[in-house]
Amino acid sequence: MSPTCLRHEAQREAHMRQSIRAAQKEGFQRIAIVCGAWHAPVLTRLDDEKNDAAILRGLKRVKIEATWIPWTNSRLSYRSGYGAGVTSPGWYEHLWHTPDLTSIRWVTHAAHLLRAEGLDASSASVIEAVRLAEALAAMREFPMPGLVDLHEAIQTVLCHGNAEPMYLIRDKLEIGEKLGEVPMETPAVPLQRDLENRQRKLRFKPSASIETYDFDLRKETDRGRSQLLHQLRLLNIEWGKPQRTSQKHSTFHELWTVQWQVEFAIKLIEANIWGNTVESATAAFVRHQADTLQSLPELTELLDKTILAELPGAIDHLLNSIQRRAAVSADVRHLMDALPPLARVARYGNVRETRAESILTIIDALFERIVVGLPGACASLDDDAAKEMVESINHAQESIALLNRDDQREAWRGVLRFLLERNGVHGLVRGRCCRLLLEQKVIDDEELQRLAGLALSPVNPLPQAAAWLEGLLRGSGLMLLHQDGLWVALDRWLSELPSEVFIELLPLLRRAFSDFEPSERRAMGEKVGGGSFHRANLATAKSGTKACDIDEERANSVLPVLAHILGVKYDGN
Template sequence: MTLLAQAAGYTDHELWWERQIEQRHNVVDLFAGILEAMTALRADARPPKEEEAQREAYMRQTIRAAQKEQFQRIAIVCGAWHAPVLTDPGPAKEDEETLKGLLQVKTTATWIPWTYSRLSSRSGYGAGMDAPGWYAHLWSARDQLTTRWVTRAAHLLREQGLDASSASVIEAVRLTDTLAAMRDLTQPGLAEHNEAILTVLCHGDMAPMQLIREQLEIGDKMGDVPGEAPTVPLQRDLENWQQRLRLKPSIEKTKLELDLRKENDRARSQLLHRLQLLSLPWGKQVAVRGKSGTFHEHWQLQWKVSFAVAIIEANVWGNTIASAATSYVIDAARKSKELPELTELLQHVILADLPDAIDQLLSILQERAAISTDVRHLMDALPPLARVARYSDVRQTRAERILPIIDGLFERSLIGLPGACFALDDDAAQAMLNSIDHVQDSVQLLDRPDQRQEWLQCLRSLAGHDNIHGLIRGRSCRLLLDQQALGEEEMRDLIQLALSPAVPVTQAAAWIEGVVRGSGLLLLHQDQLWHALDQWLSALNADTFIQLLPILRRAFANFQGPERRQMGEKVQQLHRSPQAATAHGTRHGEVEIDQEHAAHVLPILAQLLGVKNGN
């Protein structure tokens, strides 16, 4: 098509196709003209490759079979390139030689409901068109072509809450016709319509034009297939699994609770995870709180009509759910360049129980981990692997090959982390903070004493280094506090280092933001920290305090309302006089006890502990 467009003086083959084919009102001898053009192109072309020659030989054999059945009018649906060699099939002997020796494979065919989006070249369809929705409009609205198209665009914009008045529609139609006249066109094309709509209706903004591109130029219409059409193998395999596992698809939202210690429930979980890998989200996993979350899964199921098309599309990866998911995952892993993506994918694959994909992913992961130099990527890759290793026994999957990878990533992360924390700006420090939290989550999940000690030592190094961003030093200090890894004297030294007058106030505020990040309840019991913060804030002058106020507000913004109220009460207690504190029954470091309420609790507590009340 590109060669024909160039021969006609066009630089854009889509524009040539629109004007010569789609906009043509007189279609007499159109197919004859296309056949003549293709014949001329093939005359100087190279001989077809072996696979293409086999395809065309089989096409001719099919035509001969139809002629043998005495059909008089035979319609051939094919690419125009093949037309010259199909009009006269000729003797069958040469084609039989071409097809001789090919392996015969039993296949099953089905119809797929095509949509405008699949007909577009953007979908990857080699013979696709750029704007199927526009071409359909050309055939359905030959009268008042411009008026109807611009009106549809205006309706679409109004549905999205954008302004598109009738006066603007009239002006856009006039501009479209004017552009066509200036370019000496018999009627406006898609380019003229787009320019007018962009100028008048969208006011030069490309964002609404993207909406028009998606909804109008391409469109979302879907065709129908006969009810008696055979199903693809993947569909039959899914139906067999649904019947075997007693999972009936329904358009209504239903809840499903699975106990992974039971074989049938574990198989259900694996099926739902495999479908998710194939972009068939029949089930959406719901977070589970509490200890039961280690061996329980809660799902919300809802079958959608569009899944019928998605299953047909996914059949290119395999004829069963397991084989299709395996092929898809391996292909995605080979294309992935980032370690966190690979480890996240590995986690999903293990949940889906795809042994072949696991082996391939582990090999790819080892190769990428060995050459990766990005410390944050190494750190971000740890949590999915830790979850896999932690819950492997429950799901009856093997984790022996995963633990060495975790150890390698962990050691390299600890070696590179201190150096990666130098000279970071605020945004980079925030990103590094997230990676540090990922390592912390991994260490807590695996709960290995040797790994925990190494991590605590690394956190001490970060917390006590004055050349590291305050946000990271504060977060490291807080992680040490939460794990009770800091003594009072060590904590006092870190506070003095972070909040000393020599430290820039912005870095001190960043340290506070890092140290208060986390559980508010645990923070409330750090009296030494609260006294240090109070003294530091009290020493600030008014201008500096106003400057730092947004940072401090942001530091406490993530806490819940009751937690912030308790923190306010905590600060009030810091400023009470010893006499007032004594009057309220409270001294420094003590907690005020309501004796009346305690009297109601003590009998129950004594019964739980197995002792007599009053002992």
């Protein structure tokens, strides 16, 4: 223990002894001392009052307030973070109230919990679990099963070896959910009083009914209400929930639904360990999370929420944590996923008077590492990893579009172009890169037709070709409707597929078309059967591309399947 900690402990114990002496001087004979066992031995040494006074001399007097809080089983347990906590309060309560048939009733309670969650727990399984627990206790030479024996038996028999249901039993049975009571006249905790003061000041009365508010952040009262709600949300007190609205896109407006719930009073008591005011408690809790969170996207998301809560000190601490994590992070996906919150802060931070300069420095560092590392990160991806990579690429694209900086835009387009032309990249990633470049008008119609011909050529594996198509078409089918070159390339590719291969690829094709709007799928069906499809082939032939002879009978046999993929009706005409 450091010298500072030793001095602090000595001061605490000296104050305890002085309090005992004060009680003795008042005439009390039987004095109960509630303290940690660590301090008990030194509290009986009451003969050296002068030394204790010397230890406490010079300390500033600070006004304090005390109150009682309702105790819960979770606070009694080690899970609360208090090292002297009770391991399993619910189990000890069960032993106290159930001296006989302890094992049978404990396993029965566990079975009731599992059944309430929709899990199978028969009476026969309960009997078998009790027998197994008794056998385990006998093997360990115990007179009766203990908690370890019962848990092993429950996991083996009732949970079929799965560990996940045991978390439910741990939380609701072994620890329990009981809540203590305090008298009505008990003073409120400081955090609750501060919240009530702010509610009165902002004329923001809590109500059990659901109410909707539209805050104009240019008004002091509305901004204060928004600030309070954001701070409480960081403390996991969801008094208000922000809503999306399509009517007002101004960054000065926030739409909230607000409803006060009874359990928020308990959460306020739990949050009081972080500070005596809402602002100080939120700032301390955010700093704690900044020191414990390891994921860069989680940190940047927390930064976004903290800026909305307007906590300058916590923001600076978070920025330092983000810089440290970003400097050592080697996961390009995490770097891309971390960009959107930072971009929103840099773009809209001035609404809440947040300095964007410090954010831009972090964004520049992340972007440089993304540009360098993305090509290598996209090599040799399986299907699941490719889906995750596409989502991260979308996040980066969203951020770059939001920041609207020419240097970043050009560098990003260069990376997308490189991925598009690289053979070792998964088809889904290449298709998405093609779509993003097309939307930015980096690729024209002729180039798109060339790329489609290459991606859908017979030399490419069919699953990769289907994945390329999915990446290209995901999100909207308008491109397929308006790009005749792409339409012809897709038609040629589908026509050349053997029937058994076509059936095998059908789920992939359905997934590629699943995001289209009904109107888009209907237009595609009309294009297939209404003649514009043939005009597209004719236009391709006139442009110099050799048109293939169409076997009408074979083409008609494909149309019902194609209509099924597109989700449109086919009447045979």
